[in-house]
Every structure is written in structure tokens, then in C-alpha cells.
Amino acid sequence: MLRMFSTINGQMEQIDEPCEGAWLSLADPTDVELATVCQKTGIDLADLRAPLDDEERSRVDVEDGYTMIIVDIPTVESRGGRDWYETIPLSIILTKDLIITVCMQDTPVLHPFMEGTIRGFNTAMRSRFILQILYRNATMYLRYLRIIDRETDKLELRLRSAMQNREIMILLEMSKTLVYFATSLKSNEIVMEKLTTLPRFKQYAEDEDLLEDVIIENKQAIEMANIYSGVLANMTDAFASIVSNNLSNxxxxxxxxxxxxxxxxxxxxxxxxxxxxxxxxxxxxxxxxxxxxxxxxxxxxxxxxxxxxxxxxxxx
Structure with a gap:
């Protein structure tokens, strides 16, 4: 899906044709949409397709005429009646006149920008837009980490009397999710460090606090992921023994x-x-x-x- 937005008179408006300072959002795009954006912006088609591979790593690529930033964002997948959390790539491409985002899903990370609910958001201020996306991304990680923590507490009550492996397998899935989260957050941290030294990444004086908030939120998410991962690892070992003991009784x-x-x-x-x-x-x-x-x-x-x-x- 290809959608185009621009800030007009301080309001977020959806437009039909790209203009200077516009934002092009590609979510689960078709080949025709990718080819259209490639033709209108001059961005290499391979770079537009890069974030559609869920194994793509976080990085910053500086090309002639544009800069591509790829970060990992959290997402929710429903399997077997439960919500499972994983990470997927999001590409932010910065050109002379436009900013383009490409993702394999219609991610909730970008929804507030489309709805115009982000304070101080302007599509023409592209560097600030990138920082706001990164900040929103870090807060989404924190939100999902808190949800995982609450689900762990509920699972702990069920495990006290469990005699089957189902709960243990859920714990293992959660542990795997936290490892993915921690790895992705560390990769995103490296991307942020590279952005601060990138000559093309113009920073406004009033964005210094925002950049600091992004770094703090990301570090906090890394710490939470590591803490929860350690707790889950200990819980998995402990409750494996509890299940075995219940069966012995x-x-x-x-x-x-x-x-x-x-x-x-x-x-x-x-x-x-x-x-x-x-x-x-x-x-x-x-x-x-x-x-x-x-x-x-x-x-x-x-x-x-x-x-x-x-x-x-x-x-x-």
C-alpha cells in the first residue's frame, strides 16, 4: 500500500502526488508501487526491496542522492489464539526533497504520524521526523516489554500446578522474543550513534532534547529486555523442576x-x-x-x- 502525506498549514493531509517535503509510506507494497516510487524518486529498486526481507540487518547506507536507514521495529503476530512478539525491518529513506518509509507490514509505529497526533511533527522537517520515528519505536518496545512482563506473571500462577509442557514452551517462546528484542535494540543503538555523526543528517538545535530522549528510551528498553530475559531464563529452569516435581507427586x-x-x-x-x-x-x-x-x-x-x-x- 502506497500512501502519501504532507503537512499543510500545520495539519497532516493525505495527497495524491509527491511534492517537496512530502512523506511516502510503503506498507506491504506491490511490485507496481515499488516501481512507481523508484521511477519518481530515483531510488534503487533493490534498496526499496531491502526491508521486505525479515532477515535484513539494521544499518545506515549513504548513496548518491539519498540516505537509507534500516532499523528493527517490534510487531505482533497472532498464532494459536495468542499474541507473539517479533521484530521486522523498517527502512527510512531520506532524499533531497522527500522522506520514504518502507515496511513489510502496516506497522502501528507509524500510525500516529499518519493521524497527525504527534506533537511538533512536520513532514518537511525530515531529520526531526526520523528522530520521532526512533523515539516512537523505542516506546513501542517498552510497551511490548511491559505486556510480556504481565503475561509472565499470569503464566507464573498457572505454572505452580502445571504438569504439562505447554506452559514451559510458552516461557521458551517469550525468552526467544526477549533475545530478539535485545539484539534489535542494540543494533538500533548503533544506527543512532552513526546518525549523530552523519553529515547529511541535519539536526535542529531544538532537537537535541529529542535525540537525548531517543537514546535514553532505547537504553532503557535494552536494560528491560536483558532483565526480563534473565528472569525468564531462571523461571524456565525453576518451573521445569516444578512440573517434574508435580508429576513425581x-x-x-x-x-x-x-x-x-x-x-x-x-x-x-x-x-x-x-x-x-x-x-x-x-x-x-x-x-x-x-x-x-x-x-x-x-x-x-x-x-x-x-x-x-x-x-x-x-x-x-
């Missing part, structure tokens, strides 16, 4: 029941033999109350065995 109960039931089975099996009454016959086989007495003995022995096993150190 269940097996302990089944073992006690199995041994207890084997006692009357053994007694009744012996009395099921075809022994004749007399000297070599089974005890009580000739008594009219023999059946009741044998049952009573079997129940009593079973109760004693069950009591002993439940208090034995071997089954604690």
Missing part, C-alpha cells in the same frame, strides 16, 4: 494405591486355589465365617500398608 500417589491394592489381590489369589479343607488346606476354608474373616483381614492389612507407605520417607 502424582506418581507417588499412584504407587501407594497400586501397592495397597496388591495386598488384597495377593490374599484373594491364594484363597482362589483349589486346596482341600483339612491339615493341608487354607486357614478358615472350612469355617462358615471364613469368607468374611478373610475380607476383614485383607482390608485391615491394606489399611496398615497404606498408612505405612504414606508416612514412609521413600514416598515423601
Amino acid at each position: 502424582v506418581m507417588r500417589i499412584f504407587t501407594i494405591i497400586s501397592i495397597t491394592l496388591s495386598v488384597p489381590t495377593l490374599i484373594f489369589s491364594m484363597y482362589g486355589m483349589n486346596f482341600q479343607a483339612g491339615m493341608y488346606g487354607m486357614p478358615l476354608s472350612g469355617s462358615p465365617w471364613g469368607f468374611v474373616i478373610v475380607i476383614a483381614i485383607a482390608v485391615l492389612v491394606s489399611v496398615l500398608v497404606s498408612w505405612f507407605l504414606t508416612r514412609s520417607r521413600l514416598f515423601k
